[in-house]
Amino acid sequence: MNREKEFKNQLLKWSKDNTRKYSWRNTKDPWKIYLIEIIAQQTQLDRADQYYKKFIKKFPNPIDMSKSTKREILEMWSGLGYNSRAVRMFESSKILAKRSFDTIYPHFEILPGVGPYTKDALLSFAYDEKVITKDTNVLRIFTRFFGVENPEKFILKNEKNILKNVHSRKFNQALMDFGAKVCTSQKPLCNECVLESNCQKFIQYKKQTQQAFKGSDREIRGKIIKYLISNENVEISTLNKTLEIEGSKIKPIIKKLANEGMVNIKNKKLIEISS
Ligand code: SF4
Missing domain, CATH: 1.10.10.10 (Winged helix-like DNA-binding domain superfamily/Winged helix DNA-binding domain)
Incomplete structure (x- = not known):
């Protein structure tokens, strides 16, 4: 089995018992996905979830939000910080009130606040496109496991192969959960990691500690x-x-x-x- 396939299989197996449950995770509604992605930028997920629920209840679609006011949006956003995100969300709702997600697909970057990551999230979670969402956690996992210097380039080259026969949303969610729970930026739990035996970072680490041990x-x-x-x-x-x-x-x-x-x-x- 090649390393990409092994990586995918182990990760999906791990995710069966380790998926974080959030209200937006099973939706395919691009508006809901857009909202959570904007709210979750620079915000811890549990906190983002509370705000997401509040917003989606009040504005179940972009038309409803577009009829609101900037003041009201900012009031609801209060406590999250980075108010420009709220303003961009409001501006996007006005565009989406006239043009739906389907009509702008796949050019979601025309919406204020949508960068490459959010675009990929929409393509994967709403449209099931074979793309890997490349946030910092995901890039870190690829850098470590495959030992590559340019994880973005590596992902672009291999994502179709890695995502073969699997829903990208399932895989992307597994990656996010894995980055939050196991392959964390500080102190990754390598000794409990299902990928440990094939992980380049771990193999390198073991070699270094063995060398340090030799003759000690x-x-x-x-x-x-x-x-x-x-x-x-x-x-x-x-x-x-x-x-x-x-x-x-x-x-x-x-x-x-x-x-x-x-x-x-x-x-x-x-x-x-x-x-
Ligand atoms: S062995 Fe460690 S560095 Fe490698 S993927 Fe697992 S947690 Fe990350």
Whole structure:
């Protein structure tokens, strides 16, 4: 199985038990998707959800919003910050009151506030197009897992292949949830990650820690104890030769082990595991 396919399958399998439930997640209504995408910019999702519910109840379609006033929109938006988002949303509603999403498809960028990410979100969630929504969380996952420097370019090249036989909304939601719960920007949970065995970042990290461990005091201590478990009265020089450890390194480690009560040194030469 190629890596893209493995990535997709593992991610979708993981998402079965880890999907975050939000009221807009099953909708295909582009207006609802547009609203949540604008509200969720720079806003934490749980908080965005509360505002989304309030807006969609009052303005179930763009025509209703277009009949409102900027003042009313800003009042409802109060507490979310970045008021320009509310203004752009209101301006978009006026355009959409005259021209529906279907008539401007796929050029959603003509709406104020719609950048490449929001456009992709509309194409995927409302129109089931084979596009991967490329927000910072998604780009981070691709950078880490595939070890690529330019995740956007990589996604554009591979998205049709990755999304073959799968609804893009399902995959994009899985990616978002995975980025929020596992492959987080700080302290990703690599040890609990279903993608860990094929993830380039994790493989690289393991190599680096193995290299750091090689020849370290910790490794030498482990080797000595392991040898002494199956051998008694061992001379230090035997340890040097058998375990191929430099004399200058081994003596202070043995002294430390003795101080910790792990080994006994007899006649300044023979050592064994202390009883
Ligand atoms: S192993 Fe770590 S870095 Fe790689 S995808 Fe999983 S959480 Fe992200």
